[in-house]
Structures are given as C-alpha cells and as structure tokens.
Amino acid sequence: MKFQKLFEPIEIGKVHVKNRIAMSPMLPLGIYRDGMITDRIIDYYIERAKGGVGLVIAGVFKVENEVEAAPIPYYPIVSLKGYGPLAELSDYIHSHGARIFIQLTAGTGRLIPPEVMNEFGFKPVSASVNQAFYRPDVATEALSTENVEKLAKSFRRAAELVVAADIDGIELHAHQG
Numbered sequence: 001m002k003f004q005k006l007f008e009p010i011e012i013g014k015v016h017v018k019n020r021i022a023m024s025p026m027l028p029l030g031i032y033r034d035g036m037i038t039d040r041i042i043d044y045y046i047e048r049a050k051g052g053v054g055l056v057i058a059g060v061f062k063v064e065n066e067v068e069a070a071p072i073p074y075y076p077i078v079s080l081k082g083y084g085p086l087a088e089l090s091d092y093i094h095s096h097g098a099r100i101f102i103q104l105t106a107g108t109g110r111l112i113p114p115e116v117m118n119e120f121g122f123k124p125v126s127a128s129v130n131q132a133f134y135r136p137d138v139a140t141e142a143l144s145t146e147n148v149e150k151l152a153k154s155f156r157r158a159a160e161l162v163v164a165a166d167i168d169g170i171e172l173h174a175h176q177g
C-alpha cells in the first residue's frame with residue numbers, strides 16, 4: 001500500500017502513538033470562554049481522535065494570563081480551575097486510542113490578533129519594543145525581567161498540571177512574538 005509508513009506506530013519518547021498522523025496545533029479561536037475548556041472544545045478534539053489520528057496537538061494553552069493580560073481570554077489558560085476539564089479531555093482522547101499533546105504558550109506577543117487590539121484597546125507585550133505585526137502603528141511594551149521570570153515559573157507550573165492531567169506530551173509554542 002502507498003504511504004504504508006503513515007499507518008505504522010511510532011514512539012515519541014516514552015509515548016506510543018498508533019500511527020504517524022498528527023493533528024497540528026490549530027487554536028479554534030473564538031470558542032473558548034474565560035480561559036476554560038468547554039464541552040464544545042472537547043467535542044472538537046474528540047472528533048479528530050474518532051477520525052483516526054494517532055496524535056492530537058491542542059493549540060496554544062496559555063501558561064498564565066497576567067503578564068500578557070488578554071482582555072477576554074480567547075485562549076485556554078492552564079489553571080487549577082481548568083484541571084478537571086483537561087483531565088476529562090485526555091480521558092476522552094485516550095478512550096479513542098489516540099494520544100494528546102498540549103501546546104504551551106506565553107501568549108501571542110506582537111502577533112496578537114488585530115480584532116483583540118481594535119475591540120479592546122489591548123496593548124501587546126513582547127520581548128522588546130517592536131511594531132505589532134498586524135498594527136505597525138502600535139508599539140509593543142517590552143517585558144520586564146521580573147515578568148520574564150514570572151513566565152518561566154508559570155511554564156513550570158503549567159507543565160506540572162498538564163502532566164498530572166495525564167496529557168501525553170507538551171509542545172512549546174515558540175511564537176514569533
């Protein structure tokens with residue numbers, strides 16, 4: 001059969017994946033509410049697992065929402081409050097024989113969607129002062145060293161929560177922001 005290799009299992013570290021078909025991280029923008037995973041999100045990912053992908057990579061989960069305080073959290077945020085739904089999501093995906101990785105992010109930085117800036121007057125942050133990608137007339141605010149350290153700690157805490165929720169792996173979102 002052509003592309004036979006696609007259907008062969010693969011080990012990613014200690015994780016056994018039943019085939020080499022992975023859903024790349026694609027944030028379903030606009031259906032998260034208050035940074036929480038909803039039933040609709042769970043359904044969205046389950047459909048991919050049911051469809052036969054070996055690995056679902058769930059896009060951009062923020063490690064916290066204070067340093068880059070997105071006005072209405074369009075993004076899921078890894079938190080103790082969100083632990084239950086995260087564990088539920090991994091359970092469902094596993095029950096369909098698939099694996100799930102979560103993509104952790106600090107935020108969107110200078111690539112913040114323009115509608116978030118336009119509608120809420122949100123000021124983007126970044127590693128340094130730069131032009132916002134979609135609004136070159138807006139300058140990003142440079143992160144303080146204190147906030148960079150805060151983000152590093154949040155990555156650790158988020159990774160621990162994700163592992164505790166039985167998620168199979170973490171992808172780091174090295175965004176262009």
Ligand SMILES: Cc1cc2nc3c(=O)[nH]c(=O)nc-3n(C[C@H](O)[C@H](O)[C@H](O)COP(=O)(O)O)c2cc1C
Nearest residue numbers: 023024025026027028029058059060061103173174
């Ligand atoms: C609607 C949409 C949302 C996306 N969201 C993310 C994301 O959350 N994280 C990420 O790293 N990439 C994201 N991407 C990029 C995809 O994961 C993928 O890398 C990109 O589409 C290139 O793959 P392709 O050549 O197969 O289209 C997104 C792409 C699309 C089309």
